[in-house]
Amino acid sequence: MVVLDDITDPAAVESWWPDSPRGNGWTLAATRLNDPRLTGGGRARIDVDVYSPDEATAYLTSRLTHGAKAHLIDDQAITLSKALGYLPLALGHAAAYMIREQIPCRTYLERFTNRAARLDELLPRWADSERYGRQITTTLLPALDATDHDSLGHLARAVLGVAAVLDPAGHPATLWDTPALATYLTAHQPACRPRRAVALRRRRTAPKPVTGDEARAALRLLDRYGLITYDGSGDGVRAIRIHALTARAVRETTPEDQHRTVTTAAANGLVEMWPDADQTQRELAGVLRANTDSTSAHARDSFWSPDGHPVLYRAGTSLLNANLHSAASAYWGDMVADCERLLGNNHPDTLTTRANLAVSYQQAGRTSEAIDLLEQVAADRERLLGNDHPDTLTARNNLSSFYQQAGRTSEAIMIKEKGPGDRALPCRSGDRI
Known part of the structure; x- marks a missing residue:
């Protein structure tokens, strides 16, 4: 053999x-x-997947128990297995690390989820107790260099960089048809030199715009080398998937100065493909929200400079449209905290997020809290923006509606009489009338 x-x-x-x-x-x-x-020539292909959740937890338990360290197993063993993507190689390294360092699953999980830590520190070569013979990053990205020999190599690297900041569970193939990603991929194509050029004045011609078909060809190349999984039919909302550890290895090998460009391109693409009315496309809306969560988590505070990125508001509005009351209140509450921390209490985006938090309260039946918050927003907008500013009128219009729903009709009428709040009002992304 x-x-x-x-x-x-x-x-x-x-x-x-x-x-x-x-x-x-x-x-x-x-x-x-x-x-x-x-395949062919009598050869048979057998796909070997990662562990199932039960198999992964059983392996981790067995490995620690046989290492006389059963006391390191705690209630975070299942969560840790999931964080490691149920990958046998990663689970073996993690178990050896915990045994040597005498730390339980909970502590290791905290270290693993720390963004400042790198895979090669948490899954080091010395922890290769199962004799895989490879360092984790080298194993997860075995064929990335090989793609460079393909004519689509440069494009494939750029595509993989974007996929690594999206939700590992999958995103739609149609995301790669958006102008935002076409622009990003075009900018990362090598510029072309003319065959004849005057000495000392050699110019690079602009690269040819990348099409959606070319992006899909790059996706197929990455799928061929096992770096992503691409459903060729492209019909599913999670047609393109990437293992969480592969994505992390890609991010850790991406130059720091490129992270913001990558996450911004991904976020811009999500905004461009998001349906105006996503209530009838619940599965797609949920996937887009999950990808927003992933992208914004990797972007960290850069999505708040100079203002909040539109995708943050689009995801929050989607939760309101879907009547996911608890999730919407939690989301907009976090948005308010981020705005106040990074932009200040009087920034227009801060007032907008507070207004949407009030809407989420109202939808959840927390009418009194909604009114208290929106009264403050209306007063702040009037003070900062003036009586006739569209955002001020929007806040009044919503406040009048809240009063009516609470049975406070006289106060609703007073708001209506104070300004033209019953006309159609323009609003910023995320505002609701």
């Missing part, structure tokens, strides 16, 4: 296959490639 491990180039192993299905030899090959050249 011949065993071939970690095949990255099918042509390089062509001579090692048995001559025919009836040959005397056997070859067992391991690869992350999704390449048709590896």
Whole structure:
């Protein structure tokens, strides 16, 4: 039997296959490639997935128990297995790390989720107790360099960088048809030099705009090398997926000065593909919100400079439209805290997020709290923006509606008489009339 491990180039192993299905030899090959050249000639493909949640937790429990460290198992074992993506390689490294450092699952999970920590520190080479023979980052990105030999190599790297900040559970393929991502990918194409150029005045021509079809070709290349999973039909709202640890390895190998550009491009694309009325597309809306959460988490505070990114408001409005009361109140509460911390109490975005928090309270039946908060917003907008500013009129209009719903009709009438709050009012992204 011949065993071939970690095949990255099918042509390089062509001579090692048995001559025919009836040959005397056997070859067992391991690869992350999704390449048709590896099947045929009597060869059978067997997909080996990651552990199931139960298998992952059972492995972690068994590994720590047999290491005489059963006391390190706690109520975070299941959560830790999920955070590691149920990947056998990562679970083996993590178990060895916990045994050596004498830390329980909870403590290791805290270290693992610390954004300042890197994979090679938390899953170091010395923790390879199962003898995989590889460092974790090297294992997760085995074929990225190989894509450089393809004509789509540069494009594939840019595509992978964006996929790494999106939700690992998946995003729609149609995201790659948005102008925002086309612009980003075009900017990351190598510029072209003319064949004839005057000495000392050599100019680079602008790269050709990247199309959605070219982006999909890059996705197929990444899928072929096992860096992502791409559902070729492209019909599902989670057609493109990436393992969480692969995504983290990509982010950790992305230059720091490129992080904001990548996350902004992803967020811009999400805004552009978001349906105006997403209530009838609940599954898509949920996926877009999940991808917003992932992207904004990786962007950290950069989505608040100089103002809040529109995708943050779009996701919050989607929760309001879906009548997800508790989730909406929690989301807008976090938004208010971020605005006050980063933009200040009197910034227009802070007032907008407070207004939407009030709407979430009203939807949840917390009418008294909604009125108290919106009264403050209306007063602040009048003080800062003036009586006739559209945002001031929007706040009054909403406040009048809240009063009516609370049975405070006379106060609602007073608000109406104070200004033209019953006309159609323009509003910023995230405001609701």
